[in-house]
Amino acid sequence: MITLTTDFGTKGPYVGEMKGAILSINPKAMLIDITHSITRHSVLEGSFVMEQVVKYYPKDTVHIGVIDPGVGTERKALIIEGDQFLVVPDNGLATLPLKHINPTAAYEIDIKKMEAIIGRKISSTFHGRDVFGPAGALLDLGYEPSRLGKEISLDEIIKLDLKPKQKDGKWILKVIYIDDFGNVILNLEDYERPKYVEVEGLKIPYLDTYGQVKKGELLALPGSHDYLEIAVNQGSAAEVLGVKVGDELEVRLWR
Structure with a gap:
């Protein structure tokens, strides 16, 4: 089983080309499109x-992620092995999924090895098709990762700085995701339940679900992803707060 997460969009041939490269190596691969609509370059x-x-x-799933603004540069192309596999550029993309695969x-x-496997020169601008896709196909077939490149230390992998910070009794939190409803997800987990959450001076009730406030009102809640979430009932918290992914708040x- 292979999942695909990219910022390719759906207008061009890119997703289809990558799938073709995978299926030409592994015709029976089960391909699952997670999304191809990640905001461009948003690692x-x-x-x-x-x-x-x-x-x-499930165990042994291969997750291919291609959000790769540094494609063709000296950044590494990685396979990370654990309960599941991550096949990603070494640009911080692995930061959050690493927490859940028990990496070993x-x-x-090795680009030269991949060229020999796919039988053609690898493009300097489309490693999703020529590197990550074929590598994922081979892993799904049971290839040992060591056949595709050299082992490196897990400590070498580039990770985003997503540790919540505290200052003067406040958290300095980062917006790590905004969904299609405009819900704002912040990088805070494992916190004691508050009565209110103050965001940039706005005091917002902390509740369990969206319908507990009137339409158009702000609330904070635990969300379905275990992170602190700010939302508006039937509206967009991102628009109300004027924030985007990567912003700090x-x-x-308040308890």
Whole structure:
């Protein structure tokens, strides 16, 4: 089973080309499109989406993630082995899903080996089709990752700085995802339930679900992904707060 998470969009041939490259190696592969609509170049957004996916997939699933603004540069192409596999560029995309796969080893994919396997020169601008897709196809067939590249230390993998920070009794939190409803998800887990959440001076009730406030009103809640979430009942918290993925907010939890 292979999942696909990219920022390719659906207008062009890119998703189809990558799938073709996978199926030409592994015709029986079960391909699951998670999304191809990650905001262009948003590694943080892609990392959040991949994290949620790996939590619900079975052992040995291969997760291919291609949000890769550094394609063709010296950044590494990685296979990370654990209960499941991550096949991703080494740009921080693995940060959040790594928490859930019990990683045991990491490998830098050898471009020359991949060229020999696919039988043609690898494009410098489309590693989704020529590197990550074929590597995922081979892993799904049972190839050992060591056949595709050299082992590197797990400590070498680039990780985004997503540790919540505290200052003067407040949290400094990062927006790690905004869904299609405009719900704002912040990088805070494992916190004691508050009565109110103050966000940039706005004191918001902390409740269990959206319908507990009137239409158009703000609320905070635990959300379905175990992170602190800010929402508007039948509206967009992102629009009300004027935020985007990657922004930092001052947040105070009132008990």
